[in-house]
Amino acid sequence: MPENRSTDMAFSMTIDGCAVSGASTYEVMNPATGRCVARAPQYGREQVDDGAAAARAAFPAWAELTVEHRSRFLAAMADAVDPHADKLTDLVIHEQGKPGSAARQEVAGLPWWLR
Structure with a gap:
């Protein structure tokens, strides 16, 4: 992912099932x-x-x-993460400045813990 690619992405927080925008934004370095x-x-x-x-x-x-029943919800979350592992790895690399191998390991850990 090019260094500036994620600056074009829109981010929000979900509260009670609704996307909520912030009053302002800040730079993620x-x-x-x-x-x-x-x-x-x-x-x-x-x-x-x-x-x-x-x-x-x-x-x-x-x-x-x-x-x-709760474990099925968590497994569904893990299943949703798996196909996006490469994109999530790129985000971790750029947001946290981690080397690719460490970022891949972190992203791979998420579905493992959810399951």
Whole structure:
């Protein structure tokens, strides 16, 4: 991925199932190069409080699910990550400045832990 490619991507946070934009943005810098690789939304206390409230509201229904049912949700998340491993690896390289081998290992770990 070219160094500036992710700056064209739009990022948001999901709160209670809805995409939420920040009031402003900030630069995400690659610490290995010092270059801006993206602009990320800046969230404030209100969005954090809204996210925490949504999580608290969702928790009772999640807690009522059986372990087997919850594990199916986590496995589906892992299955969604797998086909995007190369793109996610590129994002980790550029966002964190990690070498490719370390980034690949980190991305490969996500579906492993979810399963």
